[in-house]
Amino acid sequence: MRQYAWLLFIYQIPATPSTHRAYAWRKLKGLGALYLQNSICLFPANGDLERALAALRAEIADRGGHAQLFHADFSPDECAGLTERFNGQSDDEYGEFLEQCGDFHAELIKERGRRHFTFGELEENEAELQKLRSWLPRIEARDFFSAAARDLAKKALADCEDDFALFEREIEAASNLAAGLDARSEGPGH
Secondary structure, eight states: OOSSEEEEEEEEOOSSSHHHHHHHHHHHHHHTOEEEETTEEEEEOOHHHHHHHHHHHHHHHHTTOEEEEEEEEOOHHHHHHHHHHHHHHHHHHHHHHHHHHHHHHHHHHHHHHTTOOOHHHHHHHHHHHHHHHHHHHHHHHHOTTOOTTHHHHHHHHHHHHHHHHHHHHHHHHHHHHHHHHHHHHTSTTO
16 A cells, blocks of 8 residues: 655756756646755656656657656655645745735735726736736645645635725725716806
């Protein structure tokens, strides 16, 4: 019985062009790789990851490199340490996400203070919210062991959505007020 199953990915890519190495690194980090050393990554074993790594192995070969994919088992103590490292990596990503959520709220506070309730601001902040909405699922996909900050990040996104909904209502109210003032100024006697 393989209770503690992992995938070990080892690769070597020629130094030039450097874009090939950068490409492999980005793909591996996007999948949630834990780097043990340069060009040696670890993942918890699952079929989706194994298929993605097999495809990447072929891409690396097409780019003049070489990669190997191994199944590995570790002791329970080693697994606990690896899980901790994976969770630390995920918590760092969630920390970046939480920082961006803070920046999102700060931007809305700034616009409220300036009474800058325009459609352009609405679109700009909606685009920022959409970035947060698409970023969190990518982090969660790499969070193999449900890191501590996961729930904080979900709550932070919900708070951003609530704050944006309020900002949207404020813009609508400001627009309605302006339309009402314009109608009165264009009314009879002017």
